[in-house]
Amino acid sequence: MMTGASFDYVIVGGGLQGCLLVHALAHHRPDARVLVIERAPELCGNHTWSFHETDVPPDAWAWLGPLVAFRWPAYRVAFPGMVRRVELGYATVTSDGLREATMPLATGERRPHDGGRCVFRLGEACEILSPTQVRLGDATVFESTAVIDCRGRAGSPAKPAGAGFQAFLGCEYQLTEPWPAAEPTVMDVPKDQADGFEFLYELPFGPHRVLLEYTRFSEAASCDEERAERLISARLSEAGVGSPQLVRREQGCLPMPYAAPDVQSDRVVAGGYAGGWFHAATGYSMPLAIRFAELVASSQPHDLAAAVEAAASQDAARRGFSRFLNRLLFCLVKPQDRWKIFRRFYSVLREDRIARFYSHRFTVADAARIVIGKPPTGLAPLRFAQSFAPLAKPVLP
Numbered sequence: 001m002m003t004g005a006s007f008d009y010v011i012v013g014g015g016l017q018g019c020l021l022v023h024a025l026a027h028h029r030p031d032a033r034v035l036v037i038e039r040a041p042e043l044c045g046n047h048t049w050s051f052h053e054t055d056v057p058p059d060a061w062a063w064l065g066p067l068v069a070f071r072w073p074a075y076r077v078a079f080p081g082m083v084r085r086v087e088l089g090y091a092t093v094t095s096d097g098l099r100e101a102t103m104p105l106a107t108g109e110r111r112p113h114d115g116g117r118c119v120f121r122l123g124e125a126c127e128i129l130s131p132t133q134v135r136l137g138d139a140t141v142f143e144s145t146a147v148i149d150c151r152g153r154a155g156s157p158a159k160p161a162g163a164g165f166q167a168f169l170g171c172e173y174q175l176t177e178p179w180p181a182a183e184p185t186v187m188d189v190p191k192d193q194a195d196g197f198e199f200l201y202e203l204p205f206g207p208h209r210v211l212l213e214y215t216r217f218s219e220a221a222s223c224d225e226e227r228a229e230r231l232i233s234a235r236l237s238e239a240g241v242g243s244p245q246l247v248r249r250e251q252g253c254l255p256m257p258y259a260a261p262d263v264q265s266d267r268v269v270a271g272g273y274a275g276g277w278f279h280a281a282t283g284y285s286m287p288l289a290i291r292f293a294e295l296v297a298s299s300q301p302h303d304l305a306a307a308v309e310a311a312a313s314q315d316a317a318r319r320g321f322s323r324f325l326n327r328l329l330f331c332l333v334k335p336q337d338r339w340k341i342f343r344r345f346y347s348v349l350r351e352d353r354i355a356r357f358y359s360h361r362f363t364v365a366d367a368a369r370i371v372i373g374k375p376p377t378g379l380a381p382l383r384f385a386q387s388f389a390p391l392a393k394p395v396l397p
């Protein structure tokens with residue numbers, strides 16, 4: 001066994017959570033010694049991570065602000081029979097931007113006055129041996145005051161005991177004609193909703209650049225690419241933008257759990273998807289990943305496990321409610337009716353409630369407003385009681 005240097009923090013996984021954490025540590029603890037191990041040859045993968053500006057705690061803007069690639073003052077949602085402009089700031093961090101901002105931390109370019117250091121080991125998968133030790137493929141073992149598991153889905157239980165899926169296909173285009181909208185459309189829901197809730201998501205990155213993403217919430221863990229491409233093409237034609245050039249494509253599928261995760265007993269601190277620091281009902285990771293990064297950077301490395309456990313247990317009721325919403329969506333409502341839940345959400349909720357819901361800081365009153373109503377869009381008493389029965393099989397058409 002070879003023994004490598006010792007660190008204050010070893011972060012396993014250089015995706016969204018790992019990189020946000022590096023920036024929070026660089027800001028709050030410039031003297032920390034940090035090692036990031038990423039199995040892919042590059043950090044950050046190929047994603048577009050959007051969020052509401054109200055998701056960001058005020059103290060986090062100092063380090064998060066420079067990572068934001070695009071910001072808009074509001075966004076739009078469109079359902080059959082309803083269109084709304086939601087007056088909440090919306091923003092996006094891109095993989096390319098996050099990678100470009102993160103790599104200089106290793107060379108010291110961005111940290112002129114620190115006594116710490118940041119080291120990246122890319123293209124090396126890593127095994128977590130204990131809360132303080134990791135081993136690389138070449139058998140080098142690194143010691144750390146705190147190992148932090150940020151391996152995303154690779155770090156979470158292999159198969160959630162119950163989950164639906166959010167499957168995406170995103171295409172980014174360079175345009176010769178200007179895009180007709182300056183603000184994002186977070187959900188554009190077509191009339192035909194036969195196979196589960198589906199919508200188009202639209203981010204105009206500039207007059208001549210747009211990301212169009214097809215999303216479907218269903219029991220299928222994969223995207224219907226043909227249908228996605230057809231809907232995206234139809235939107236391009238409707239926008240009248242000539243012959244757009246495809247510059248990037250991203251694809252993915254996110255489980256939306258409705259069963260509680262297995263309790264891990266090894267007490268390795270875990271963030272991001274691996275640690276349950278994501279919004280189970282929306283699929284957005286940013287709000288909780290930012291919160292986790294702030295929490296780690298404001299705790300002492302030797303007290304980290306207790307601090308993270310305390311914060312997670314404070315959030316447990318909300319996490320339970322988010323999973324319950326997924327159960328409502330996937331087990332109690334027929335696929336063809338699922339879109340009505342989202343239309344109702346945007347019809348009845350004020351902006352402040354929407355903001356608290358997305359940021360995972362909702363109150364009991366917010367939660368009640370979300371679910372109480374006539375079925376299938378809300379819960380009647382019988383449905384509500386049924387929802388606490390042992391896990392039902394997903395409702396199929």
Ligand SMILES: Cc1cc2nc3c(=O)[nH]c(=O)nc-3n(C[C@H](O)[C@H](O)[C@H](O)COP(=O)(O)OP(=O)(O)OC[C@H]3O[C@@H](n4cnc5c(N)ncnc54)[C@H](O)[C@@H]3O)c2cc1C
Binds near residue numbers: 038124127
């Ligand atoms: C297409 C798509 C669109 C999305 N849009 C949004 C959005 O708009 N907003 C939002 O907030 N969320 C969004 N999400 C969700 C979000 O991308 C994920 O939930 C988020 O990336 C989770 O962050 P993470 O750091 O936990 O995992 P990841 O970002 O997946 O990072 C995990 C990293 O760990 C590495 N790794 C795994 N195993 C090992 C190992 N043994 N050793 C070393 N490295 C390892 C992986 O290579 C990876 O780089 C989207 C997801 C998808 C699929």
